[in-house]
Structure formats: structure tokens, C-alpha cells
Amino acid sequence: MSYFFRIAAVGMIAAIWILLIRKQNADFALLLSIACMVLVLIGALTYLQPVVEYIHQLQNLCQLNTEVLAPLFKTIAVGIVCQIVTGVCADAGEQALAKTIELCGTIVALYVSLPLIKAVFSLFDSILQGG
Amino acid sequence: MDVDLIFKIAGLGIIISILNQVLVRSGRDEQATMTTLVGLVVVLMLVVQKIAELFELVKTLFEF
Structure with missing residues (x-):
């Protein structure tokens, strides 16, 4: 918890x-703000490690397939990176670039979650065929 | 958390801006530009390493 107060002070x-x-x-100034942002995020992500490990434990408990959770994690990663880069581009005054990277992140997130969507629809298909 | 990096970059920025002012006032505009450029590259190298570290962390954490 003291880490958060350190982050506030450093910010x-x-x-x-x-x-x-x-x-x-x-x-x-831009480079300094990027450095501060990256340092804070590196610290925060190390705190996220136990959460991810716990999710894996839950996954093992439910005997859930790895393919179900992988798109979720990948989408979170894409979202985090996209958010950072968009912020940096907007700070540098490149609004068009920021918007393009945001769009790119959305497309990649969609691509990453495609196997999950396919699995859901194949499940629907099997249920409907069975009924 | 590696707070030293922030102070390092801030210190470099202030030193380079002072050097820039001195060189411009003494009429050496080209050297002033080169000094700013070199300082920027040095800081960029520091920041890029940290960015790479962050992206690697994200990749390993979320099993990308």
C-alpha cells in the first residue's frame, strides 16, 4: 500500500x-513524462502478478481450458500498451497518430479474441444441431 | 521503484538547456544544436531501455 503513496509523491x-x-x-519534458509513466507502470504491474497467478489457480480449480483465458489476458495487454502509447502521442501533440493507434489496438483486440468468439458460436451451433 | 531515472533525466534536461543558452549567447549556434541533439539521444537511450523493460513485463505477465 505504501507503494501507492510513493507513486503519488513521484508523480x-x-x-x-x-x-x-x-x-x-x-x-x-515529454521524455521525462514517459520515463515517469513507465516507472510507475513497471511497479504497478509487478503488483498485478499475484492477481494473475490467483486467476490461474482458479482456472486450474475449475479445470477451465487455457484457450478460454488466453484471449482475455492478451486483450488486457493490448489495452494497457494501447493506452500508454495513445497518451504519449496525445502529449506530443499528435492527435491523429493517437487515434490511429487506438484504432489499431481495437482491431488487434478483436483479432486476439476471434478464437473465443468462434468457440462460442461453435458451441451455439452444436447446441442447436443437438436440439 | 527506480526514482533515480527521473532525477537523472530532469538534471540532464536542465544542464543541456543551460549549455544551450551559453553556446547560443557566445554565437556558436551549431554547437548548441549538436549539444541538444546529443543530450536528447542520451536521454532517449535511457528511456527506450525502460520502455522495452515495460513491454517485456507486459508480455511475460499476460503470456502474450
């Missing part, structure tokens, strides 16, 4: 540094 300090540097050279 405030980084914001002040960025304000200070932006007047002189804006590119350094």
Missing part, C-alpha cells in the same frame, strides 16, 4: 520537473 515531483523543463526544451 507530483515529476510534474513539477516537467513544468520547469518545458519552458526551455519541450522534448525533454
Whole structure:
């Protein structure tokens, strides 16, 4: 829990540094904000590790197939990366690039979840054929 | 958490902006541009390593 307060403090300090540097050279300010963002996320994702392990435990308990959960995890990964990159592009003033990457992330998420959608429809098909 | 990186980048930014000002005032515009460029590349190398680390972490965590 103390990690969160450290993040809050680091965020405030980084914001002040960025304000200070932006007047002189804006590119350094952008790099500093990216560095701060990446550091915070690396820390936060290590805390997500036990959660993912617990989900795997639950999966083993329910004897659920790995293919069911894999698209979920992949979509989360695509979402996280997409969110970060979109934020950076928007900060750099490239709104069009940000929108394109967002669209790209959506398409990739759809592609990643395609096997799951296929499985659901084949299940429907088998139920309807059986009935 | 590696907070040193933030201070490193901020310090480099301030030093390079001061160097830039000094070089521009003494009439060496080309050297000022080169200094800014080199500083930017150095910081970019630092940040890119961290970004790669983050993406690797995301990939291993979510079994991509």
C-alpha cells in the first residue's frame, strides 16, 4: 500500500520537473513524462502478478481450458500498451497518430479474441444441431 | 521503484538547456544544436531501455 503513496509523491515531483523543463526544451519534458509513466507502470504491474497467478489457480480449480483465458489476458495487454502509447502521442501533440493507434489496438483486440468468439458460436451451433 | 531515472533525466534536461543558452549567447549556434541533439539521444537511450523493460513485463505477465 505504501507503494501507492510513493507513486503519488513521484508523480507530483515529476510534474513539477516537467513544468520547469518545458519552458526551455519541450522534448525533454515529454521524455521525462514517459520515463515517469513507465516507472510507475513497471511497479504497478509487478503488483498485478499475484492477481494473475490467483486467476490461474482458479482456472486450474475449475479445470477451465487455457484457450478460454488466453484471449482475455492478451486483450488486457493490448489495452494497457494501447493506452500508454495513445497518451504519449496525445502529449506530443499528435492527435491523429493517437487515434490511429487506438484504432489499431481495437482491431488487434478483436483479432486476439476471434478464437473465443468462434468457440462460442461453435458451441451455439452444436447446441442447436443437438436440439 | 527506480526514482533515480527521473532525477537523472530532469538534471540532464536542465544542464543541456543551460549549455544551450551559453553556446547560443557566445554565437556558436551549431554547437548548441549538436549539444541538444546529443543530450536528447542520451536521454532517449535511457528511456527506450525502460520502455522495452515495460513491454517485456507486459508480455511475460499476460503470456502474450
